[in-house]
Amino acid sequence: MEKIIEVKNITFGYEKDKKILDDVSFYINKGEYVTLIGHNGSGKSTLAKLLSYILEPQKGKIYIENEELNEKTIKDIRNKIGIVFQNPDNQFIGSTVEDDIAFGLENRNIEQKKMKEIVKEYSKKVGMDKFLTKEPEELSGGQKQRVAIAGILALNLKIMIFDEATSMLDPEGVEEIRNLILKMKKENPELTVISITHDIEEAYLSDRVIILNEGKVFKNDIPSKVFSSEEEMKKIDLDIPFVLKIKNKLNEKGIIIDENIKTIEELAKFICR
Amino acid sequence: MANSNILGKYSPYNTIIHRLDPRFKLFSLILLMVVTFLPYGNYTNRFLVLGFLTIIIALIMIIGKVSFKSFFKSLSSMWVMFIFLLIFMFFLPNEGKYLIYQFENGYTLYYDGLLNVGHVILRLILMVALTIILTSTTLPMDITYALEWYLTPLRVVKFPTQIVSLTISLALRFIPTLLNESNRIMNAQKSRGVDYNRGFLMSKIRSITTLIIPLLVSCFSRSDELAIAMEARGYDPYKKRSHYKTLHFTYRDLLAIIFILLVAGIMITASCFASYVPGFDDFLNSIFNIPTW
Numbered sequence: 001m002e003k004i005i006e007v008k009n010i011t012f013g014y015e016k017d018k019k020i021l022d023d024v025s026f027y028i029n030k031g032e033y034v035t036l037i038g039h040n041g042s043g044k045s046t047l048a049k050l051l052s053y054i055l056e057p058q059k060g061k062i063y064i065e066n067e068e069l070n071e072k073t074i075k076d077i078r079n080k081i082g083i084v085f086q087n088p089d090n091q092f093i094g095s096t097v098e099d100d101i102a103f104g105l106e107n108r109n110i111e112q113k114k115m116k117e118i119v120k121e122y123s124k125k126v127g128m129d130k131f132l133t134k135e136p137e138e139l140s141g142g143q144k145q146r147v148a149i150a151g152i153l154a155l156n157l158k159i160m161i162f163d164e165a166t167s168m169l170d171p172e173g174v175e176e177i178r179n180l181i182l183k184m185k186k187e188n189p190e191l192t193v194i195s196i197t198h199d200i201e202e203a204y205l206s207d208r209v210i211i212l213n214e215g216k217v218f219k220n221d222i223p224s225k226v227f228s229s230e231e232e233m234k235k236i237d238l239d240i241p242f243v244l245k246i247k248n249k250l251n252e253k254g255i256i257i258d259e260n261i262k263t264i265e266e267l268a269k270f271i272c273r
Numbered sequence: 274m275a276n277s278n279i280l281g282k283y284s285p286y287n288t289i290i291h292r293l294d295p296r297f298k299l300f301s302l303i304l305l306m307v308v309t310f311l312p313y314g315n316y317t318n319r320f321l322v323l324g325f326l327t328i329i330i331a332l333i334m335i336i337g338k339v340s341f342k343s344f345f346k347s348l349s350s351m352w353v354m355f356i357f358l359l360i361f362m363f364f365l366p367n368e369g370k371y372l373i374y375q376f377e378n379g380y381t382l383y384y385d386g387l388l389n390v391g392h393v394i395l396r397l398i399l400m401v402a403l404t405i406i407l408t409s410t411t412l413p414m415d416i417t418y419a420l421e422w423y424l425t426p427l428r429v430v431k432f433p434t435q436i437v438s439l440t441i442s443l444a445l446r447f448i449p450t451l452l453n454e455s456n457r458i459m460n461a462q463k464s465r466g467v468d469y470n471r472g473f474l475m476s477k478i479r480s481i482t483t484l485i486i487p488l489l490v491s492c493f494s495r496s497d498e499l500a501i502a503m504e505a506r507g508y509d510p511y512k513k514r515s516h517y518k519t520l521h522f523t524y525r526d527l528l529a530i531i532f533i534l535l536v537a538g539i540m541i542t543a544s545c546f547a548s549y550v551p552g553f554d555d556f557l558n559s560i561f562n563i564p565t566w
Binding site for chain 2: 082090093
């Protein structure tokens with residue numbers, strides 16, 4: 001496997017003796033879908049800011065495709081990483097859906113005819129092709145985030161970071177985005193997705209979960225192993241996914257459920273069978 | 274969002290006026306505004322010429338399906354100004370030729386004052402009508418594109434037209450968002466006991482600060498996040514950018530330009546004659562057989 005992101009011994013603190021991140025190291029492979037979770041104050045938002053170079057690490061280095069992330073390389077690296085931010089309103093730059101999807105393309109000086117095709121194609125991919133001329137005020141939070149995702153997908157980047165992209169959405173919006181990420185991954189297995197999230201259900205669906213706790217990597221493994229012990233998770237103020245909870249309860253009663261079942265719908269189907 | 278309707282809101286029809294090039298619409302707006310403020314000689318003449326313009330503008334409003342309701346609504350917010358005009362130009366001591374009444378203490382009222390007020394008010398109404406035609410038939414973004422186009426020559430002197438037009442369009446984009454936000458803050462503060470409706474000046478100012486400060490704070494954090502989001506999508510103000518939308522000038526615009534130039538031409542000619550040709554007033558009035566004032 002080819003490493004696309006490597007985080008090496010990163011330390012960061014806003015105040016002098018209070019470290020938010022303390023000697024954090026991990027790597028992410030090409031085409032992986034990794035979720036980063038942790039309770040409030042665990043340092044995951046800070047890590048997101050470091051990865052997108054909004055903040056600079058005090059110690060340690062971050063490598064993107066073997067290129068060190070710093071002031072000189074950041075312009076280059078912006079062409080590899082797209083970020084979906086938390087607040088749907090504050091990242092909606094264009095005045096309409098199509099303008100917003102086109103914004104990144106305009107910045108890359110792509111000619112108009114091609115731009116129109118790309119906008120059409122990617123708005124369809126996120127299911128916003130019927131809303132092209134709508135203004136942000138007429139859209140729901142989930143729809144706005146889908147537009148933001150389309151704007152980044154249109155740039156054809158290698159890495160996509162979701163910086164708590166679902167934390168300001170209603171449950172329906174969370175579901176929309178969760179499904180969209182999975183669909184995206186299915187269509188383009190090469191795409192590396194890092195999702196910093198509160199949503200443990202999403203974490204359960206990803207390839208790998210990294211849990212941060214008090215500035216350190218607490219766990220870094222596939223979801224079924226990470227969430228294997230409910231007590232351990234409770235200790236760091238996290239829960240385990242709902243589907244897993246039901247599975248465990250059923251297992252206790254002697255009903256064995258298939259390992260691959262990860263969503264409530266699948267589980268319901270399996271039980272009703 | 275009723276507050277944003279002061280100068281008309283875009284109404285999404287698809288009339289001829291809507292489809293015209295925004296650059297042309299902006300140009301004709303300014304041209305016709307200038308024309309309304311030209312001198313037209315005596316009162317009869319002024320009303321004659323402005324009446325002609327009123328008919329043209331009313332026609333454009335009907336063709337462009339401009340809502341007369343919103344037009345009158347924005348006029349209704351100007352009544353204070355109209356009353357001031359009336360006081361200053363009619364009731365305060367004036368001079369004039371056509372006396373209405375002279376009081377015993379020497380206070381006089383003249384028809385001139387009344388005509389003057391009517392004339393100024395008509396000009397203002399026409400201005401409002403013109404602006405409303407533009408805003409209700411043109412998307413704010415299109416107006417920005419038009420502005421950017423007019424600013425292009427300034428690039429020669431290194432004026433950052435791209436940055437300016439993007440700034441304007443972002444400002445326009447965030448107006449409804451911030452209005453929503455201020456409504457939300459107001460409701461939040463009301464639920465905590467702030468009264469925005471009652472009280473005298475000082476207490477009103479105090480209650481407004483409970484709105485302004487949170488709004489400013491959120492504005493700054495919003496703009497911060499927006500800047501980061503723009504940068505993350507590769508925005509560089511000094512790099513060449515392409516445009517997703519460009520404006521197209523069609524034969525329709527050409528016809529419209531000829532029409533507007535014709536109207537403006539008639540108006541300017543009338544103004545020139547009225548100002549420089551002695552006796553023109555009387556001549557025009559004798560044609561239409563109206564008494565000269």
